[in-house]
Amino acid sequence: MARCLVIGANGFLGSRVVDGLAAAGHDVTGFDRYSAGIRAFETADAVAVTGDFLSPSDVAAAVADAEYVFHFLSTTTPASADRAPTVDLRTNVSATVELLSLCAEAGVRRVFFASSGGAIYGPQPRRVFAEDAPLLPISPYGIGKLTIERYLDYYATTAGLDSVALRISNPYGPRATTSKGQGIIPITLDRIRRGEPAVQVGDGSMVRDYLHVDDLVSRIMRMVERAPRHRAYNLGSGRGHSVAEVLAAVRDVVGYDFDVLRVPQPATFVDHVVLDVSRFRAEYGPDRDLTLTEGIADTWTRMTTP
Known part of the structure; x- marks a missing residue:
């Protein structure tokens, strides 16, 4: 070791x-x-x-x-x-x-x-x-x-x-720090838990690999x-999800709708990034990752369970 x-x-x-x-x-x-x-x-x-x-x-x-x-x-x-x-x-x-x-x-x-x-x-x-x-x-x-x-x-x-x-x-996942303003999934879940509107950067089409x-x-x-x-x-997961898809998955997990506050997308933010993970998989084998909904559900449960 x-x-x-x-x-x-x-x-x-x-x-x-x-x-x-x-x-x-x-x-x-x-x-x-x-x-x-x-x-x-x-x-x-x-x-x-x-x-x-x-x-x-x-x-x-x-x-x-x-x-x-x-x-x-x-x-x-x-x-x-x-x-x-x-x-x-x-x-x-x-x-x-x-x-x-x-x-x-x-x-x-x-x-x-x-x-x-x-x-x-x-x-x-x-x-x-x-x-x-x-x-x-x-x-x-x-x-x-x-x-x-x-x-x-x-x-x-x-x-x-x-x-x-x-x-x-x-x-994303449990222990994510929301105070620094980074990470749409933990920030959204935390805001919903506190009864605040979710924040959507841009028009919802920006795609990331979660x-x-x-x-x-x-x-x-x-x-x-x-x-x-x-x-x-x-x-990464090798799969892309838009901001709108993330918010839809959050709605499915929490079981109710919530308000969304739309803010401009910074000029330096890239519109679409998905990672090709074939190098890692070729060397270390395939993965059985949590789906986006499964991962959000796990995060929500561990955030709201005392």
Whole structure:
């Protein structure tokens, strides 16, 4: 079993990765600020290390004994990066380059980086994207993710640091943080639970690839157990659903209609992104993923059950 460090262990995805690694028998350390004094992960077997991602000394101490590092921390969202691109550069990009340098110095065996399965491809005539598709991001968030992927290549070439970019689609499920304004499914369910109208970005035709977090973590655990052969993988369902279809599925799950507040679609949002996941399936086998309705039902049940 490996010594694993999860950066961003108190976040939606990071906390689930902590639990998945611990369940698989790995020695897990979770690095985060834990500013509210609460651990989002459930396992008692993980060691929580409090630190600031923007502090090189904190990060250096955390990576010193790690074999695998899972970088699942982001200081911005697509919307906040749009509002303040320089913040994304100074924090996400710059701090991640520092992290990679420290990993190389510490002799880390492999870095798993949570990249983007949508923003990194950008607007193109094609609607389904394989890993070898052109990378043409137009949003600061996507540009930042691509820049970090290029630094993964740099440290692999110059320092022999093995890494893999996980181009994750639109993950959703229990523990998703709604306060940052990211994730239509958890945000919609949370607003409905509080009696507020759902928010529809654009005219409802925008298409994304949605993947339940349990299915995502299952994929990542398989990549830990058997070393990946490629430098980047699309991790999605391989199916697309429009915003209107998501809201219809939510209506089916909750069993009643709700008001919808329509807001303009930001200029940097891509209209249609579905991930070609054949690379992952060819290497790791097929998946039995939850359908969109099954995943939304699971999320709703776990949100509303005390």
